[in-house]
Amino acid sequence: MKDDRINLQAPEFLLTDYLVSTLEKIFDPVPVPIILIDKKTEIKMINRVFANYLEFTKEEIIGRKVKEVDKNSRFPYVFKTKKAEIAWKHKFENGHTGIVHRIPVLDDQGEVIFGFGMVLFEDLEEFKDIINKNKLLESELHLYKRQLQKIQGAKYSWESIVGQSEKMVQAKYMSRRAAQTNSNVLLLGKSGTGKELFAHAIHNGSSRKHAPFVKVNCAAIPAELLESELFGYEEGAFTGAKKGGKVGKFQLANGGSIFLDEIGDMPLKMQAKLLRVLQEHEIEKVGSNNTIKVDVRVISATNQKLLELVKEGKFREDLYYRLNVMTIEIPSLKEREGDIGLLTEKLIKKVSKEIGKHVDKISPKAMDFLQTHDWPGNVRELENVLERAINLVEGDTIMPVHLPVYINKKEVAVYSYEGNMRTLKSIIEETEKETIVRTLEYTKGNKLQTAKLLNISRSSLYDKIERYCLE
Structure with missing residues (x-):
């Protein structure tokens, strides 16, 4: 029996001029922006409506790399991951924002041969209008459920907690046991260790997982409110x-569950009211004399030593013992021997995906620097360092030169990432660039304040920002 399937790798299946011409005749009348690129990300076909949307003529676009036409394009990243991006919000270089599809076309061996893209909605207002015109009851209900889940649901599970060190395994074991009960849970650990991650996982691992998970930061809300x-x-x-x-x-x-973060910062007056809720399982609204019964499991967290606060009279002893039923200590990153490599691997994937930049490797020397750093900011600090490094990387590998000076110390000042001795000029430029970057971070991008702190003129600062491409 004759096999009529198309062999995508056969020589005859090429984007010939005739085939491209045929595709243009098919897609040019279509009022939806459509583009086709080859595996080298060169644009082979684009319909007229898409060219107009990008504010080019078709002749100016055909044959160019997609990044040359739209520097914000994520097609190179899609080709790396080989995964389609469906209904993504995308801001084009000309300022337009639309909802787009990016679909890699793979051959029988799983290799990318083409990329197909289309713009579903050419601007967000059009997208909103479509939604408003189609407010069917079922669609509304689905939307509201998703919004409610986003606002009140727990996002993380046990799989979100990475770590195989002895202390981390013990913390996860205790958390799993606590999740099976309705008892109050107290999470102890330094800032940035992942206490909120554990709170989410405990709720999601409990019988209350389909009920609301509500978060409150006791330190972020004024005492009177x-x-x-x-x-x-x-x-x-x-x-x-x-x-x-x-x-x-x-x-x-x-x-469901309520997560009271930074419980050690709760005012004494509120501590007394919280104690009553825990004892009587009822609340009383401000301005009301009526009580309302509630069934809520309390998960609280703090980076403070509550027993010392109790001795100092800053935290109620009776409330402490009410909260301290299932106590779980989350280890600092410094105590989690062997976990930095696992965390680095996961965080590189996470941050790379969020940024839309394909970075999936870290050099052994750069990893050595991460392994020997003390990490006073714990996992949060590690994620920030990796995000900064990924933004600086030009290839797909994080090198020591991409790490902050306070982590790579003097090594990076003397050697390039290829291991060669650097010139004095390059060392000075690197130090100057790093100082400007860190000062801009400190001033949150305020260039006038940055110039004053560095004791240079504002025009000189702008020149250096342009020279080192720091915008």
Whole structure:
């Protein structure tokens, strides 16, 4: 029996002028922007509506690399991952923002041979109009459920927690056991160790996983507003109160879990009210005399030593023992021997995907620097360092030169990432560039303040920013 399947690797299956001409005749009348590129990311076909959208003529586009036409294109990244990106929000170089598909076409061996792209909606307003015109009950319900899950649901699970060190394995074991109970959980650990990650996983691993997961940062809410935030208020309870009142976080978390982060910063007055909720399982809104029954499991966290706060009279002893039923200590990154390599690998994948830049390797020397650093900022600091490095990388490998000076110390100042001795000029330029970058980070991009701190003129700073491509 004759095999009529098309062999994508056969010599006759090429983007000949005739085939391209045929594709243009098919797609040019289509009012949807469409593009076809080859495995070298050269544009082979684009319909007229897409060329107009990009503010070029077709003749100016055909044959050019897609990055030359739109420097924000993610097609090179899609070709690296070999995974389609469906309905992505994309900002084109000319300022237009649309919803796009990017689809790699693979051969029988799984290698990329073409890339197909199209713009579903040419601007976000058009996208919003389509949604508004199609508000069917089922679609609305699905949308609201997703939004509610995003606002009130736990995002992370046990698989999100990376680590095989003895202390990390013990913390995960204790957390899994705690998840099977309805007891209150107290998470202890330094800032950046991942206490919130554990709180999410405990909720998702419990019988309450389909119920709300509500987060409250006790240190971020002013003391005078914390009560109304936690318990809600009645209409007219105070000047500025919303009409109809407000539902508090405990009521929103009914049936699920509430995560009280930075519990050590909660004012003493609020500690007494929280203790009553834990004892009586009921809340009282501000401005109301009625009580409301709630079924909420409390997961609290702090980077402070609560027992010392109890001795100093800054934290109630009775509340401490109410919260301290299942205590889990999250180890610092310095204590997690052997975990830095695993975390680095996962974080490189995560950050690379978020940025849209294909970086998947780290040199042994750069890894040595990461392994020997103390990491006072823990996992959060490691992620920030890797994000900075990925932004600086030109290839697909993180080298020592891409790490901050405080981590790679003097090695990177003397040697290039190829291992060759560097010139004095290159060392000075690298030091100058690093100093400007760190000062801009410190001033949050304020160039006037940066120039003053560096004791140079603003025009001189702009010249150096342009020279080192720091914009």
